[in-house]
Structures are given as C-alpha cells and as structure tokens.
Amino acid sequence: MSGVSSESGPVPNHVAVIGAGLAAVSLCAALRAGGFTGRLTMVGDEPCHPYDRPPLSKQFLAGESDAAQISLQPAEWYLAQGIDVRLGVPVAAFDAGTGRVELANGSALVADVLVLATGGRARRLTVPGGQSATVLRTRADAEALRDRLSPGVRVLIAGAGLIGAEVAATATRHGCHVTLVDPSPLPMEHAIGPHAARALHAQHAAHGVTVVSGGVRAIEPGRVALSTGASVSADTDTDADAVVDGDRDVDVDVVVAGIGIVPNVELAEDAGLDVDNGVLVDSEMRTTSAPNVYAIGDIARVSGTPHRSEHWDNARRTAESAARAILGQPPEPRRAPWFWTDRYGTHLEMAGLYDPDAEAVARGDIEGGAGSVFYVRDRLCVGAVSLDRPLDIRAAQRLIDRRIPLDTARLADEGVDLHRLLVARA
C-alpha cells in the first residue's frame, strides 16, 4: 500500500510509463526518490535498456563510447528500484478511462496513472527517394551509421541543425568527405542568435566540410540532386569561395537526413486525448483531456504555449514535474530552458531564450571562439548563449530563474566575477 494522501487525491497504487527514454527513466527515478512505493511499470519498444541520446551523434558515433557507457542506468538499477521493465514490446493501445494498456504481444496491464513518454521518430525527407536517407534517432541507427563512416566516404547531410551539424563534425573525424545542406544561410540563428550561429556555422567550412545553402531535390543510388542558392567551398583560407548557383548533382556514398523529429502522438490520438502538435498538458504535465494520464518529454506541449521542447533537459524537467504532481506535491518553479551542442571540439550552451529585441551583452569574444552573449531586457537576463564558457551559462540560469536585476556594464566587464553578478545591486 502506498496510502499517502494529498490534496489532489491518493497516491496511485500503480503507475505505468509508456516509453523508455530519458523522460521515462527520470520519471521512475523521481517517483522513487519522492517516496513512491507502489507498482511501477515501464514499457518500451526498443529491445535494450534506456540509453542517453545526446552521445549518439557525438562520442558514440565517433566510436569513443560504447553501449554500456551511454546506458542511462545499469540493469540492476531497475531491479533495485522495483521497476517492472518490459522491453522490446510496443504498446498497441490504451484506454484512459480504465487505465488499461494493451501491448503488441497480446498481454495487457492496468494502472491508476499512465504516463506517456513515447518521444519522437526521425522526420524523413519527402522528396523522391527521401525514404532511402539514413536517419539518426536510435542507438541502432547510430551503430549502423557509425559502421559506414570511414576515411574517404562521401557523406551528404541534409539539415544543419543540432543533429546534422554534430554528425557532420563527427564524420569529419572519421575522415569522411562531408557535404552539409541546409536552406538557411545561418542555421540555428532563430534559436541562439546571430553571433553564436555565425561562430558555429563557420566551423564547418574551417574543418573541410562543403556547406551548401539549399535543399535536396531527389535521392538516387549514389547520387543526390540539390537545389542550391549558393555554395561555399571547403577551402579554409580563401576569400574566393566557389559560389555555384542553380541546381546540381553530387555523388555520395551515404545520405543522412537530420531534419528534426515527428512526435509519437498516435497512441494518444487513438485514445481520444487532445493532440495538437503534441499531447496537450497543463503546467504539471497532466493531459488536458484525462486527469489520470500525463505526457512528458518530446511529445508534450503545455497548453497555451506555442512549441514543444525536444531538449534533453526538458525531458528531465517535465518528468520531475509529473512525478511531483502524481505524488501530490506542489509544483516547483519553472526553470529556464537549457541545451548544449558539441562539435569540432567546442561546447556550446544556451539557457533561456534568444530574444532578437533584447540588448545583446557580450562577455568574452564568442565569434573569436570563446565567449558569451547575454540577452537582457529591462535589466533582466532572458537568455544567454556561450561557446566554451559553460560557467557563464551557470550564472545566466541563476540570473534568469531568480530574476536578478543586472547592471549591463558589470555584466560586460570580465573583471567582475560571475558569482558577484548574482548579487543584485540597487
């Protein structure tokens, strides 16, 4: 019995999590850490124990870490935590009213509370032949791609966002000839601002990657047809970059599509929950349509906010919020969003949000390779981005979360210690 009662009703006897990624594991950990002693079941369609995804495009793809190293928890942990883990079993359907979950292998379970943590799947190119492009979402995807990356292999990557750019960087380390194609002349500018985006994007050409501003028109065996506005050659020390206008074909060995994910919301849709670019939830991750069903991680969209978040930190935070709600504990204050990317040996972090109308206050020289830009509105930090200076982001997170008024002159002064910035001055 887990008979602890609370404002929002008794703590459930059985919580079942559909999905087995970071959000699912974080939820289980938070429930147990919060004193939950009831039944806990986790159902995942992949055959392996949950693993960490960020390394899939970085250390794991580079061959520097193995499956055991990216495992989120050792197998014994699930046993010790009393979690009934069902792996390699897709969920066929669930009924929100009864809490009954039908598994694809014909078995079923019934829980008082269901938590949907089904994540997303890689988006596919819709151009002719687009289905043939490799994607990178699962550990199996990463293993298959890693086996194809070797010196001299010609790799074309569609999409220069987080995954595409990281795969490009890792592929160069394998000695591949890399072409990176994106319709945006400055990928990620909308998310991290122009200074950091320029610094990051310039790294590709500097590392020998052919950067093409354009799109993929069609994929044939060994060949990709591009529609290009202009392309920048891989020459690192030239100001006479080859610019090619119009369409052209590129001979390739491997095509990778890194164009985002599609949230796995079909189960929720089939169950009749409110779905609109994600499963709609309240601020505690409870679905707006069924009080005993929660949604966390990539699939959840908080009602009234415009976007889902697909970041690692969001998976953890939403899991912790749901766990608190399930345990009847009051919500914790929201924290600034946070993500990072690693490429070519540099580490970028972003906290809060890029606001093009905010004042951009520089600390260090981000375009020179190490520094930060803080975005400040009405003396409050709303976001910050940093290249190779993660402590600046540790400070920014606290500035944002605690709404500490800033003196922008002190913020820009490297002589002022970051910790001192957290002490508000009138």
Add this chain to the structure above:
Amino acid sequence: MSEQQPVDVFAADELGDGDAKTIPAKAAGWSDAITVFRDGDAYYALDDTCPHEKASLGEGWLEDGEIECPLHQSRFSLKTGAVTCLPATRNARTHQVEVIDGRVWLTPGQSPVDAG
C-alpha cells in the same frame, strides 16, 4: 602504496572564497586529479572527474555547499560527495583536507573527518 600520506598542496590563502584548485593525479598520488574547494572558511576535496561523464568538477559552479558539474549540472555535496541533483547517480569521492600553519594538506583516499 602511500595513499594515506598527507600531501602539502598549496598555501591556504592561495584560494579565495568560492575558488577551486585542481591537483593533478600524479602530484596527489591518486588515481584521479583531486580538486580542493574553499567555501567560506571551509576547505573540501573531491575527485575532480565527475562520476557521470568526463568533466572537471574543478571547473564547476560552487554555491550553497555544493559543486555543480560544468557539463550536465549534476550537483554534489562538497562535504560528503553525495549526489544532490541528477543526472549523476554515483557519489563523488571525498578526501581529507586540513589547514595547518597556513598550508593546505590533502590526504588522498582518506575520508574527511566530520568536524561538525
């Protein structure tokens, strides 16, 4: 092995409040580099490598008696090494550190004596 031998690592006033100094593994005579932290008037020593992934706790953010890993924001108690915030699941190893006559003495491998 001389694991329990105190090592004179630096002058106590070399470290300001909230600062950290990392002693290379070789100099510490230990399997990992060890970082000595100063929080107020207290000194603490932890294995420098975050138990979660390869990151230097010495480059982390020190606040409220805890050190936060610069990479993934795991937090550890300076006093006990206990994880206070995921994603790390293993505690950080702590070591005895004492200030004697203005010098910081580190004893790698010996758990700190709880003066409190």
